[in-house]
Amino acid sequence: MIGDEAYNLGAIKVAKVNFTIIAFCVIIVAFLVVTQVYVSAMEIQPRGVNVQRTVYITDWGVTVVNDTITLTDTHEAGSTRFRLGVPAEFASFLRYAQAKDESGSPLPTTRILDSTSGVLWVEFKLEKEVGETHRFNVATVYSDLVSYQMGRFSFNFTETPLLDEKAELCNVTVVLPRDSTVNIPENYSFAKTSFNGLPALNAVFKPLQPFTWKPLNFTFQSITVQLFKVHWAERKVTFKPLGGISVEDSYSVTNLSTSTSQIEILLPKNSSNVMAYDKLGPIWDEPQKGDRVTVSPRYGTIKANESFTFTLKYDLSNSHLSRRGTLGQYELNLTLITPQPFIIYHLTTEITFPKSLSVNEVSKPPDTLSDKLYEVRYLYDVGDVTPLDDLSLQVGFKYDGFWAAVRPIGIVAMVEAAFCALYASLKTVKREVVEEGVTVPADQIRRVTELIDEKIGLRNTLEDLDEKLAKKAISKNDYRRRRRGVETRLAAINRLLKPLKSSLASLNPRYGEILNLMDKAEAEVEAVYTSIRNLRVQYRIGKIEKTAYLSIHEELRSRLEKAKSKLESLNVSLKEEAG
Template identity: 25%
Template sequence: MKNAQTHKKIVPKAIVFLMIIFTVSIMLAPLSPVSAQDGNASLTGTITDMGVDTDGDGIYDTLDVGVEVNVTTAGTYKVEVIGLLDSSSDLVSVSNQNSTYLDAGVQVVYVSLDGPAIFESWVVPANVSNIILSESGNQLDSLSNVPLTNPYLISNFGLLPATLTGTITDEGVDTDDNDLYDYLRIGVEVNVTTAGTYMIDLGGLYDASLNVLSGSAVNSTYLNEGIQIVYVDINGAEIYAATVSPTTLATILLYDESNRTLSELHDITLPTSYTYTDFQRPVIVVDIVEVERKIMLEQDGSIYVTNAYLINNVGFWIEYLELGFPEGAYDFAVRDEMGTLTTSEANNLMNVTLRYIVYSNETTTLYVNYHLPWDSHVTQANGVDFALQFTFFEEFNSTIGTLNVDVILPEGAKYQSSTLDPVNTEDGLTFSFSDVEPSDDLGFEINYKYDVFWGSFYPTIWMGIVAAVASVFLFFKGAPTAISIATIQVPSTEIRSFIDSYEEKASIRSEIESLDERLRKGKIPRRRYKVRKKMLDSRLATVSRNLTTLSDNIRRAGSKYANMMRQIEVAEANLEGAERDMQRVKARYRRGEVSKGAYGKLLEEYQGRIESSEATIDGVLLRLRE
C-alpha cells in the first residue's frame, strides 16, 4: 500500500517536469541560429566584384559585389554587404543590400556599393568586411573578411586633385663653379586638377649594381591647375660618400596637404648618366663643445695627459675624425664610451676611426691619453726650482666652447706662480676658458718648487713605515710557520651578470648590424634609422660600462680570471678591427680600387679573423659558466 501511494506521488511530479522542459524548448527554439546546412539557402563562399562606370568618365560610380548563393528552396532572399577593408583592416563605412527572388540552384546576387563614398574614405578596398544572407528576417548564413577578386586604387573611385605623369628630368647643379655637382636636381611632372599645396618625396637612388643611396629628399610647394614641374634637390656630397653612380630613382611619392598619398612611381630611370665622382666631396665640420684636460707631473719624471672631447658634428656625416697632439707624444690610448678605437698618427695629427657613423647635429665623446717627454717641457734650476712650459691646447681649427685644464704637480711640490692665474689651487691648478679660437695664444708657464730628495725617497719612506709596522707585529705575534696566499672568491652572481651582459652586448651589436644593412638596402627611412640607432647606441654604452665594472671585479679574483678578461679584450679588439677592415675593403671595391680576386681573398681573411675572435670569446664565456 505504501509503494502504491509513493508511485501516485512520483507520476504527477514527473509529468510536470516533462511539461516544463517541453515549454522551455518551445520558447528557446526561435532564439537558436539557423545553420547554413539546415536552411533553404546558403553562401558558397565565392564572390566576384567589378567597378562600374555608369557615365563613361573613367571613374567607377559603384563597386558591384556578386555574392554566390546555393538555393535549395526557391524563394525571396536578402543579401547584405556591410563594409570594406583595406590591407591594414581600415574600414570603409559603406553598405547595401539586395532582396530578390531566387530559383533553386546556385545563383549570384549583385550588391552595389557607392563609389564616391569609397573615394571620400580614402581607403583602398581589398576585402569585404561582412556578407549576410537572410530570409524573412531570419539569418541563414554569413561570411566575414572575404577578399575581393580584383585590385583597386583610390583613384578608380574619384578624380584625384593631382597625379604624377611619369615624366622626370634631371641635371647636375654646380653652385660654386668647382666643376663638381653640389646637387642632383630632379624635375617631377605633376598633373594638377585642383590647385593646392603638394609634396614630392624622392626615396633613394641606386646604381647599375643595385648599390643603394637610401634616404629621401622632399619639396612641398603650392601648385596651380595644369601640368606643373616640381624640382627636388639631392645632396651631391651624399652621392659621392655613398660611392653610388646613380642610374635609377627608387620611388617618387606625391602627397596632398593631409599627407595622403595621391600617386607614386617606382624604379624610374634617370635620363642622364652620372658617376659618383661628378659630385661634390663632403665637407667635414665639427664643433668642439667641451674639452676636459688633465696634465699630471708624476714623481717618476713623466708627464701624463688625459683629454675628454665632447664633439658635435655640424657638417656632413663622419666616420673618421682628425685630432692634434703635442710634439713627442707617445703611448697613445684612444677610446669612446664603449671601448678602444683604432687610430693612426702622422705629423702631430691623429686620425681616429669612429665606432659608428656620426650624422649631422649628433654628438660623440672621445678620450685621448698619452705621455710626454719630461725634458721637452720641464726645466730645472738650483735643484729645487722647476718650470713647466706647455700649451693648454694645440692643433685645432674650430672654436672650443669650454676648455678646462687641470695641472697636477708632483706630490710635495709647492706652486709658486704662472703666466695665467688659476681659478683653483687646492687640488691642483685649474684653468678655465670659454669660446677659445685657433688664433688664441694658449701657451703657459708654471713655476713650482720641488725637493728632488722628497721625490726620490717618498716611496722609500712609506716602505720604511710599512716595514717598521710589520716588524713590531712579528715581534709580538711571533713568526708564522707558513705563508698562505689569500684568494678572492668571485661571487657567482657577478660571473652570471657578466655573461648575461656580454650576451646582451652581442645581441645589441647584431641588431645594429641588421639596422645598418636595412639602411644600406633602403628598407628603412633614414629618420627612423637614426632614432633606432641612437636608442641602441645608448643601450650599448650602458651595457659596456657595466661590463667594465664587472670585468674589473672579476680580474681581482686572481691570475686565472685576469687572463680570461685579457683574452676577451684582445679578441674584441681583433673582432672590431676585422669588421672595420671589411667595411673599408667593401667601399674600396665599390670605387674600383680593388680587383675582384683580391676583394674575395680579403673578405675571406677578414671573415676568418672574425670567426676566430668569436670562437675565443665563446670559449671564455663557456669556461666562466663552468
C-alpha cells in the first residue's frame, strides 16, 4: 500500500511538471503567433492617401488636370511608387503627364498599359522616410474630352482618379470657361460652385475605393470656347545672308464647333513684319507686329467641320540672340514652336544654318541632321504638343564670316539672281504704268458701293430692332414683321452684288483685293452680331449671370464696331476708285 501511494505521488508530481512545461510552451507559441500577426499587420497597414483634383476646361476645349497627392507612409525608408490610372475609354486621349515634387523637381515617370483591362497606368517613383508626409503634383493634359453638337458642348471624363489603393479623401473640382452655363440633372453627384470667379462643379468622395471609377458627363453653353483640331504645325527658321532671322509658322486646323471668323496665334516676343498667307497668297494688305495676331480666312468664316491652312512669315527680334564670352560666340534662344493654348498633333521644326555659322552646342539633339554644300539643317519631329510641353531650344554657335563660306559659283548665282530680280521689278513697273491707262468702271463701282451702303443701313436697322425688343419698346409681332422685311431685302441685295463683285474683281486685281477684305469684314460683322443675339437670349432665360453678360457684351460690341468701321472705310476706298 505504501509503495502504491509513493508511486501515485510521484506520478502526480511528474504530471504537474509536464503540465507546467506544456503550459509554458503554449504561452510561448501564443506570444510568437500574436507577435507575428502584429508584425504582419504592421507590414500590410495601408498608407494614408489624400487627393485634391482640379480639372480645367480651357477656352480651346483642352482639358488640363492637376492632381495634388498627399501620402503618409509608415513603411521603411527608400523608394516607393504611386500609380494613377486612365481608363481604357480615355487612354488614347492622354497627351501629357508629368509629376513634380514640392521643390519643383520632376519625378521619374513610366507608362504601363494593362493589356487585360486596357487601363493605362502612369507610375511615379519617389524617395521618402518612415512616417513622412509626402506631397507632389501630377499634371496631365487630355484632348477630345469636349465635343460640340446642336449648340452645346459636351464633356465626358471620369468623376475621380483611378487608383490601385484606397484614398481616405478625394476632392474633385471641375472649372469651366468664364461665360459657361452648366447643365446638370437633379441629384447629381457634383454641385454647382465657383472657383476663383469661374463657374465650377465640385464633389467630395470619402473614401475613394481602389480600382473603381464612374463616368462624368454634362453639357454646357459658351460663346467664347473655340474647338479647333490642329492636325499639324510647321516652323522654319532661317538666318538671312545679310543678318537677321526669318521664321515661317504654318498651321492646318479644322473647326469642330460653330462657325467662327478668326483664330488667334501667339508669336515670339517683339516679332515684326508679320504677314499671313494662304495658298492664294497674302491675306493681309500690310504687315503687323507684336506677340499675337488674329488670322481670318480669305473668304469670311470657318464653318463647322471646315479646314483652314495658313502660314505666318515674320522677322525674329534680336532679343533672342545673346553674345557669349568669347568673340564671335553667340547663343540663340527660341522654341520649336511658340507655345499655343491648343494641342498640336504633329509638329516639325526646321532650322537652317549657313556654313558661316559653326554650331557647337544644341540643348535638344535634332531628329535629323542634313549637311549640305552651303548650309546645315536641323530637323525636329514631335508628336502631341500641349500647352504644358517644354519646347525651349538653345543653340550655341560661332560666326566665321558669311562670304568665307560661299563658293565662287554661289557668288555668281547670287549676282544673277539680283539681275533677275531687277529685271522683274522693271517689268512690274512697266505693267503698272500700262494699267494706269485702263478705263475705270465708275458706274459699276458706284452701283456696288451703293448696295453695300444699303446693306450697312439695313444691318443697323436689325440691331436697332433687337435693342427695342430687349427694352420691350415694340411688340414681338411687330418685331417679326419688320425683321422679315429687312432680311428679305438683304437677301435680294446679296443676289444683286454677287455678279457685280465678280465682274469688278476680274477687271482689276486691286478691286478684287478690296472686295475680299470687305467680304471678311462683313463676315466678322455677321459672326459677332450672331454672338450678341445668342448672348442676349442666354441672359434673358437666366442661363448667364448679369456681370458676365455685361462684360462679354461690352467686348462683343467693341469687336462689332471695329468690324463695321473697317467695312465702311473699305467702301469709301472703293468709292474713291470711281473718282
